[in-house]
Amino acid sequence: MKNLSNKEAVEKLRDLATDIDFAILSTNLGQAKFDATPMSTKKVDDEGNIWFLSGKKSNHYNYIKEDNKVALMYSKPGNMSFMNVFGKAEIVSEQSVISELYGTGDDMWFDGENDPNICALKITPDEAEYWEPKQNKLISFFKFGIATIKGEQPDLSQHGHITV
Template structure:
């Protein structure tokens, strides 16, 4: 496995988070159960914070306010690209940031756009983040895996891995 570190890993995580778009946001409910739901990423900013739109009147907001620890799981199955983020979440009511990030595609969930009562942002600040993706592209990875089936060797350099660093 090819290891990527430092600013290269941080930049790659940002690219993947913004490119994959949908993630599973996992929170902890009042009974201590892990609860996941899909969310559409709006941005990973220059500070590394990941931004989503939400409504104040949701269970996820109640869960985040009770326990700020969350996880994000990004998956691009066709591209064999994965990102895992452990972080802390906060509900944010910043009108300027909402105007910056809002797009008409969000009208599906927010009927009155930015005037929708209870509209808010969810900011996830990563504590740890990792990614995995093909080191040399999907075709090369597939060829190495087929070769491994024939030779019974383990393909150890098919994936690239990186970890968020401070």
């Protein structure tokens, strides 16, 4: 288990969040039926904050207004890369921030960057955990095959804890 903090932590967080891109944003965490919504990562800033665009009419928007504790679950099974992030969400309505994050792909969800329904979500991580392969996929499959033949446990991934 590797423990990362400070600049190294922000870089690992940025690398994984931007490479995986899509995350499940979970809100209403204190309830048995929490809310989970797929989101596309817009950026990870120099402080390690993760940014998304969101709609003000969404369930998670209302849950964040009540309780800002959130979890993000990133998963890219094809690469065997995963990350869980626990932190606090902040709703940001500044047009300059929305304009910076907005891309043409967002037209699918919003009526342009000036849509009155749009806002940005700033997720400030408290901590995160990640799992990723130690080597590329081909080497990992080869090592898995060898370990299977030998009846051994393969050592394919690394696990780490991130404190931002």
